[in-house]
Amino acid sequence: MIDNIFTVLQFPFIQRALLIGCIIGVTTAFLGLFVTLRNMSFYSDAISHAALAGIAIGLLLNVEPFIAAVVFCLLIGLGTAFVKQRSKVSIDTLMGVLFASGISLGIALISKQQGYQGDLFSFLFGDILATNWNDISIAFVLGLIIIVYLLGSSKRLLLTTFSPDFSFVRGVSARLTDYMFFGATALTIALSIKVIGIVLVTGLLIIPAAIGKNMAHSFKQAVLWSILASVFTTIIGIIASYYIDIPSGPAIILLGTILFVLTSLFQRR
Amino acid sequence: MPKHKDNHSNEEALVHTDHLSLRYGEVEVFSDLCFTIKRGSFTSIVGPNGAGKTQLMKTMLGLVDASEGVIIRKYERSEVGYVPQKIFIDPTFPITVREFMQVYLQPKSFWTNTSLPEFDNQLSIEPLLQKQLGRLSGGQLQRVILAAILSTKPSVLFLDEFSSGIDPRGQAELYGYLHRLNERDGVTIIMISHDIDITTQYANSVLCLNKQMVCQGQPHDVFTAENFEKMYGIPLTKLQRHKHHD
Numbered sequence: 001m002i003d004n005i006f007t008v009l010q011f012p013f014i015q016r017a018l019l020i021g022c023i024i025g026v027t028t029a030f031l032g033l034f035v036t037l038r039n040m041s042f043y044s045d046a047i048s049h050a051a052l053a054g055i056a057i058g059l060l061l062n063v064e065p066f067i068a069a070v071v072f073c074l075l076i077g078l079g080t081a082f083v084k085q086r087s088k089v090s091i092d093t094l095m096g097v098l099f100a101s102g103i104s105l106g107i108a109l110i111s112k113q114q115g116y117q118g119d120l121f122s123f124l125f126g127d128i129l130a131t132n133w134n135d136i137s138i139a140f141v142l143g144l145i146i147i148v149y150l151l152g153s154s155k156r157l158l159l160t161t162f163s164p165d166f167s168f169v170r171g172v173s174a175r176l177t178d179y180m181f182f183g184a185t186a187l188t189i190a191l192s193i194k195v196i197g198i199v200l201v202t203g204l205l206i207i208p209a210a211i212g213k214n215m216a217h218s219f220k221q222a223v224l225w226s227i228l229a230s231v232f233t234t235i236i237g238i239i240a241s242y243y244i245d246i247p248s249g250p251a252i253i254l255l256g257t258i259l260f261v262l263t264s265l266f267q268r269r
Numbered sequence: 270m271p272k273h274k275d276n277h278s279n280e281e282a283l284v285h286t287d288h289l290s291l292r293y294g295e296v297e298v299f300s301d302l303c304f305t306i307k308r309g310s311f312t313s314i315v316g317p318n319g320a321g322k323t324q325l326m327k328t329m330l331g332l333v334d335a336s337e338g339v340i341i342r343k344y345e346r347s348e349v350g351y352v353p354q355k356i357f358i359d360p361t362f363p364i365t366v367r368e369f370m371q372v373y374l375q376p377k378s379f380w381t382n383t384s385l386p387e388f389d390n391q392l393s394i395e396p397l398l399q400k401q402l403g404r405l406s407g408g409q410l411q412r413v414i415l416a417a418i419l420s421t422k423p424s425v426l427f428l429d430e431f432s433s434g435i436d437p438r439g440q441a442e443l444y445g446y447l448h449r450l451n452e453r454d455g456v457t458i459i460m461i462s463h464d465i466d467i468t469t470q471y472a473n474s475v476l477c478l479n480k481q482m483v484c485q486g487q488p489h490d491v492f493t494a495e496n497f498e499k500m501y502g503i504p505l506t507k508l509q510r511h512k513h514h515d
């Protein structure tokens with residue numbers, strides 16, 4: 001069994017999959033903690049589904065769909081932050097509209113394309129085993145930017161979550177913090193689509209963070225546990241998916257769900 | 270009952286307003302407010318729900334821009350400590366009191382193992398530092414927030430319904446502490462309170478608000494049956510009866 005695993009690990013496509021999975025796993029786990037703290041799970045779902053429209057635009061315009069998704073998600077993310085601050089519409093309603101309109105636009109645009117849309121399945125459910133070095137380079141650079149941003153802004157993010165007015169007195173702009181966070185979340189979601197796909201990307205953000213929250217007593221512990229859970233489920237999920245012959249995305253999410261249930265049962269009181 | 274020292278009568282104005290109004294579209298929040306809050310005072314803003322108290326405090330802080338009138342603030346933002354009415358603390362989110370202090374004190378820095386300042390012994394914060402913020406009692410949480418704010422050495426404290434949800438003993442301890450801060454250290458305290466007894470006991474200046482200024486002055490002078498009726502819309506006898514029933 002162990003020999004078999006080592007054999008599997010020698011396949012270059014598995015090595016690339018593990019590498020990009022870990023890069024994205026660390027990023028989503030750290031960011032996911034703030035997504036759960038700010039009750040923004042639905043936001044991540046809405047952005048990921050809106051990404052389908054970005055991918056469709058990329059396919060139509062013959063632009064790399066991943067790049068198109070990144071740009072589209074960023075625009076939608078920042079636009080959402082803008083509307084949230086300027087409008088009295090509740091964030092929940094806004095996300096509902098974005099969710100439905102994003103996926104509708106995506107399907108409408110894709111239906112206009114001629115011929116076979118083989119890529120579509122991989123965008124919906126991820127195709128980590130098809131990762132190339134170009135994907136890894138982009139994921140590494142963007143992931144690093146997001147991690148550095150989170151390390152530098154986590155206190156601001158916490159303070160503005162406690163109370164935007166509180167942060168004003170301490171010289172922290174809640175508005176700017178919001179914009180940066182919405183942007184970073186949109187970017188992370190676009191980045192994660194390669195690994196996990198549009199449908200499951202929210203799971204990658206929420207489940208490791210939820211495991212981290214179950215295990216930790218402090219914020220720093222929560223960050224470490226979330227990252228550990230994310231990297232563990234990604235590695236084991238990819239290897240298991242190879243053996244059981246199922247897509248990697250669902251394998252990662254299902255393993256994470258099992259860990260979440262177990263840690264919920266035995267969490268600290 | 271603490272004795273009031275009128276230590277602000279000869280002091281400079283900290284906040285001065287002249288015909289100050291705030292409106293959101295057609296909705297009037299407050300209007301035509303003219304008052305002065307002096308440095309060193311212990312001022313309580315009282316009035317019914319929807320009287321515009323919180324929005325007035327936010328306007329004084331510069332969080333909200335007034336629609337009309339003049340407001341002169343003679344303090345720096347760095348001098349201010351503010352406890353808002355609502356602070357979102359997720360009870361399931363693992364953050365310790367120590368980490369909360371680090372967030373509040375140095376919100377713009379990376380996480381480092383910097384030591385915390387010494388907290389006033391009277392607030393008994395040391396035993397709480399390793400506890401999770403979301404698992405503190407209401408009184409403990411208020412003490413932690415107050416300790417965090419006082420660590421920045423503010424000379425002006427804004428407190429919006431600071432003691433709601435705290436039992437009478439906890440309230441007495443907190444207000445006793447605030448009273449000493451005001452008397453001993455000269456910290457100006459501006460608070461919003463629904464509690465007339467607390468206001469009478471600790472404040473030396475009152476603003477009675479019900480969208481407009483109903484009365485202002487020292488508690489014993491302004492808390493008359495006539496002013497209560499103007500402020501709350503029902504006679505004082507009914508107010509007292511409600512209170513006894515509570």
